[in-house]
Amino acid sequence: MAWSKAEFREQYSKLASIYDPGMWLYRAVGLRISAYRQAAVEALRLQPGDTVVDLGCGTGLNLPYLHAAVGDSGRIIGVDLTPEMLERAEHRARKAGWTNVELVEADMSAYRYPADAQGLLATLALATVPDYDDILARAALELPAGARIANFELQWPERWPTWLARFAAWLNRPAGVTPDIVDRRPADAIARHFVEVEAREVYFGAGIICSGTVPRS
Numbered sequence: 001m002a003w004s005k006a007e008f009r010e011q012y013s014k015l016a017s018i019y020d021p022g023m024w025l026y027r028a029v030g031l032r033i034s035a036y037r038q039a040a041v042e043a044l045r046l047q048p049g050d051t052v053v054d055l056g057c058g059t060g061l062n063l064p065y066l067h068a069a070v071g072d073s074g075r076i077i078g079v080d081l082t083p084e085m086l087e088r089a090e091h092r093a094r095k096a097g098w099t100n101v102e103l104v105e106a107d108m109s110a111y112r113y114p115a116d117a118q119g120l121l122a123t124l125a126l127a128t129v130p131d132y133d134d135i136l137a138r139a140a141l142e143l144p145a146g147a148r149i150a151n152f153e154l155q156w157p158e159r160w161p162t163w164l165a166r167f168a169a170w171l172n173r174p175a176g177v178t179p180d181i182v183d184r185r186p187a188d189a190i191a192r193h194f195v196e197v198e199a200r201e202v203y204f205g206a207g208i209i210c211s212g213t214v215p216r217s
């Protein structure tokens with residue numbers, strides 16, 4: 001069964017201090033997570049001065065790419081459920097001297113988007129939230145027409161042998177991956193609610209970078 005919000009908050013409060021070093025493990029087995037973060041940010045087609053929201057921003061590993069895209073005149077809003085993850089993101093922004101990063105402790109299921117946001121990013125965050133379809137449907141309604149969305153996600157790799165996919169899911173249990181990950185497809189939800197959708201699978205379907213545009217109503 002999927003974790004509750006309280007279970008997520010409790011687990012990520014414990015993971016916060018080891019989250020960034022934990023990313024090295026992915027890198028050690030050849031996963032180019034940083035390159036996919038960058039590709040997702042590029043897919044947003046942000047301009048200097050733009051406002052962008054990073055849903056489930058965690059420790060702020062996307063912040064360098066987002067800041068490079070919107071510059072000092074832009075606005076970056078990181079939204080996360082877990083205060084300990086946000087503290088790390090805040091430390092990262094402060095250390096880099098970025099004064100245009102706002103960090104909001106909120107449940108992404110209830111978060112209201114700023115009316116002027118031009119971009120919405122989510123990396124490794126949507127697939128673990130059961131109501132991601134509702135979240136994306138609301139984003140498509142609340143964000144202005146023409147705003148861009150980009151998502152990088154690990155997903156159930158249908159082209160892998162089942163035993164290997166099960167093993168990979170089991171290894172990711174501490175991050176909130178539960179057996180119902182088999183049915184979680186945020187990219188399909190993006191295709192339902194956005195237009196000009198593009199998707200690129202990596203690692204034989206174990207990862208996906210998907211982007212789209214908010215349609216005109």
Ligand SMILES: C[S@@+](CC[C@H](N)C(=O)[O-])C[C@H]1O[C@@H](n2cnc3c(N)ncnc32)[C@H](O)[C@@H]1O
Pocket residue numbers: 005008009012055056057058059060061062079080081082085106107108109122123124125128129175
């Ligand atoms: C695997 S981490 C990904 C963090 C970051 N996006 C990255 O790419 O490194 C998942 C994050 O989603 C956050 N999260 C989980 N459920 C959430 C929710 N309902 N609303 C907001 N954040 C949530 C967790 O606190 C955690 O920081």
